[in-house]
Amino acid sequence: MVTINGKDIHKLVVACDAGMGSSVMLAGTLRKQLGKSHVTVEHTAVRSIPADADMVVCHEGLAARVRSAAPGKPVVPFQIFLGDPAITRVVEAIQQGTDLDV
Incomplete structure (x- = not known):
């Protein structure tokens, strides 16, 4: 398990x-929820996760692929989109x- 601070x-x-x-x-919803924060929210395919991502969220069925595509990045799997x-x-x-x- 990895710990990351929201800041x-x-x-x-x-x-x-x-x-x-x-x-x-989901990406649009997160942009609205985090609109007053310091966070940029991007949407991308698993194969195109940017190297400067601080955290990746994905459906739990993709978590293993995301961890392989973005080693060392904190990954938060979820079950439902909203x-x-x-x-x-x-x-x-x-x-x-x-x-x-995470």
Whole structure:
């Protein structure tokens, strides 16, 4: 397990398999929720995760692929695209500047 402080997350990437659909909606929702923070939210395919990403969120079915594509990056898998507790914890850690265990 890795611990990262919300203050240290500057680029949050929502990784997906194909590049369209629910993950795009999640990225938009995160941009709105984090609009007043210091965080940039990007949406990208698993194969295109940028090297400067501080954290990657993805559907739990993609987590192993994301970890292979972005070794050393904190990965937060989630089960549902909207309202998932894992995503809520990420948003709260960023907004409050608290630690997040991933």
